[in-house]
Amino acid sequence: MGTAEIIIKIVLVVIVFAISLVIAMYSTYAERKIAAFLQDRVGPNRAGPWGILQPLADGGKMFLKEEIIPTNANTFLFIAGPSLAIMTACIGSAVIPWGQKLTIGSYTFDLQIADINVGILYIFGVVSLGVYGIMIGGWASNNKYSLLGAIRAASQNISYEIAMGLSIIALLMTTGTLSLGHIAAQQHGFWNGHYFSWNVFSQPLGFLIFLVCAFAETNRSPFDLPECETELVGGYHTEYSSMKLGFYLFAEYINMFVSSAVMATLYFGGYNFPFMDLIHSQNLVTILGTVFLFGKVFLFIFFFMWVRWTIPRFRYDQLMDLGWKVLIPLAIANIIITGVVMQFIK
Template sequence: MEAAFVIEKFILITVIFTVSLLVAMYSTYAERKVASFLQDRVGPNRAGPFGILQPLADGIKMFTKEEIIPTHANKFLFIAGPSLAILTACIGTAVIPWGSNIEIAGRTIPLQVADVNVGVLYIFGVVSLGVYGIMIGGWASNNKYSLMGAIRAASQNISYEIAMGLSIIALLMSTGSLSLKVIAEQQSGFWAHGWFTWNAFQQPLGFLIFLICAFAETNRSPFDLPECETELVGGYHTEYSSMKLGFYLFAEYINMFVSSAVMATLYFGAYNFPFMHHLGLSANMISILGVVFMMLKIFFFIFFFMWVRWTIPRFRYDQLMNLGWKVLIPLSIANIVLTGIWITVKDIYFK
């Protein structure tokens, strides 16, 4: 039994890791196609039909380019920075429930690597570690533009993690659990007892705050100040080339993938979908459809990340900080108060 458990987890980890890399790889292709559509251009169209092999061409280019390490850089930390960035990006997928349980040969297999009862705290811990990869890489480069980008990244992440954490507190007050699996199961279906079950309808302000903070945490436009090309050349990865630069770029897209999965899990029902219990299908088929709907929700959020990037101009740094400290944090505190009032009123009058 123990050997079967280890094999199941190994297969699940391998599949999730492979899917994460594939999504990150083809997110670069999707980014260019979305940008070209919004700007009335063609986009990638040379490598394969409709440019579908462009990510492979980019990967080969990254692996074969000359590897340059600046003369006065700290070599160990220069290599450790992108390694830590990609590592922290990948381990965030461990606690996300990708689907409900599936039955194979009499065994019940959960489609989640680790169902820890503090999954939300785990995600926040991983997110807070991610900034170390950027900080280490920026400092080790011995470049003033890289250092400035790293400092911006650190202050930006610290500022927006506060508002993100406060927005999650209101959600935890409603759900009563830190487990992502429990939160997903509470949103079963779409409609129950005359009310929407998805948390986005019960916590609209909290979701909006979380969404804005997710843009800042992933360094995506309009909050891409750490790698602001017009001011800082390339920000924290100015001195990077070859696959080390590729690791930083991959980490950004994997972070976007993980952020989309977390938003889908916390606010949009995770693998649940409307009328799932009224289709008359087997439990395994419902579980497979749940995985498909989970991925569709994630792809929608990834598209939204890209849509915003090519639509809204970049914030100034002072605007970024003012939004985080003077707008989002007070709003998230107000949301906690409103949630507490609503829970109290509901317990008194709607029991």
Template sequence: MEVTDILIKFTLIVIIFAISLVVAMYSTYAERKLAAFFQDRVGPNRAGPWGILQPLADGGKMFLKEEIIPKNATPFLFIVGPSLAIFTACIGSAVIPWGQQLTIGSTVIDLQVTDINVGILYIFGVVSLGVYGIMIGGWASNNKYSLLGAIRAASQNISYEISMGLSIIALIMVTGTMSLGDIASQQHGFWADGWFSWNFFKQPLGFLLFIVCAFAETNRSPFDLPECETELVGGYHTEYSSMKLGFYLFAEYINMFISSAVMATLYFGGYNYPFMDLVSSAAGTNVAAILGVVLLFGKIFGFIFFFMWIRWTIPRFRYDQLMDLGWKTLIPLAIANIIITGLWMTFIRG
């Protein structure tokens, strides 16, 4: 790899990291505004016009608050927990294709940090590691509420990762690849093989299973049992304060952003959009690629809005209902989806 390529990749990593943090930061503002709208309130309106500087005020508060480590906590692991949570949240974006290639002079810029042939497995590996940050933090706090939240998080993630993995198996059967770059490129155009080319039209049940599991994996309501305030005070981060608490909160919103990007890529065409070739031939490939990036973020923000809408609409499950849904409903549906997909590929698609 040449020095220019290394600089391009490094710049892309920094830009994606910065965008992830900004999206996470302003997702807190959007959520508070949406919650206020649903509850007929005003929401943040003091820090800057319409309260748009509220996330900066919240971040400053997190940075400046006193660092407190409980007397009976395990100090090293108490710090490792939130650090691991934010680290795993940030590295998930490495395999997401954010757009087509840009050509500037003789330089071709690939808008994907790396396109490994097992990109889906990479995403699952990162998701699996993320729960360790919650488990370590909950256990190291030496607090019964934190420990209960950590146990709930582990049980919930194990249960719903099975359904999510099974839903992805059916998608891999249809696409024939685990590379997110290849999956996105296969959805180019709007009519492919007589179908709408987006995988949502080929795997509607798989998408439904995936998005339900995504809510559980990101600990979003109605699956926010690990941090259930009414039962566990604050759950796994009860004893945390200052920026360590900020890391946990940021990790949740970054995970929501990355989950939305993954769903948009796997099921809704990623950076592709209808009549993309016409735009490319009329305005140039770079314009078409930039428009694709903009529309991909539009899809992502649509999913983020859906995450927030559900939180302020549907009440939290009981823990037994959570487990029943995962093991008795989603897993059988995911297995049935694999069987249906196999039969369709064998007898109909050929």
């Protein structure tokens, strides 16, 4: 790997990191605007035109608020909790293919930071690690409500990880690779001559299971039991204030962005778009592909918010029933059906 390549990778890392932070920031704004729209209100409209500077005002407020560490809390772990949460949220975006190859001058480079052979499993590992931030923070607060929130988060994540893994297995059977770069490349265009090339058309049930699990893994409503304010005051972040609370809330939005990008890549063709073969300039295709990928990601983020302001929260036993008694059997059935169909087609 030459120096130029390393510099390109570093620049790419910085860009992806900055984009995820900006998108997470404006997701908070979008969330409030969409909530306002769905509830027939106006929403934030004071900071800047249409309230467009609201996220900056919120960020400034978070930074300047008083920082409180409870007397009997475990200081080190109390700080480690939100740090871990935001770190695990950020590292997931490293393996997502943001676009095809881009040529500038004599250099040709990939818009994917790391095309590792086990990309899907890497995402899966990062997701399973994400719960530690919540657990450690909830426990270190030394508060009963926080502890209950942390424990809820742990059991919820473990339960839904199983169904998520099983839904991915069916996808892997059809694609035959674990690399996200290859999976995105396989879904070239929209119609491959015989059938739709996007995976959602061959794996509709698998996508549905993955979507529900993604909601549960990001602790989004209707599965936001760890921070259920009607039962647990604030859940795992009851004791947090200032930017540490901000990190927890921010981590949730980054998680949402990364899981939207994963869903778009795995099931909705990633950077591919219909009629892409009609454009002959490779760079134009790449740039348009990236724009399309972000369009898909924004649609998913909008869907996350739409569901939050539409569907009431589950009860905890209903959540467990859905995970273990509905999603896991459905995912196993999906694997069997996929196997049988693949044998027949072959």
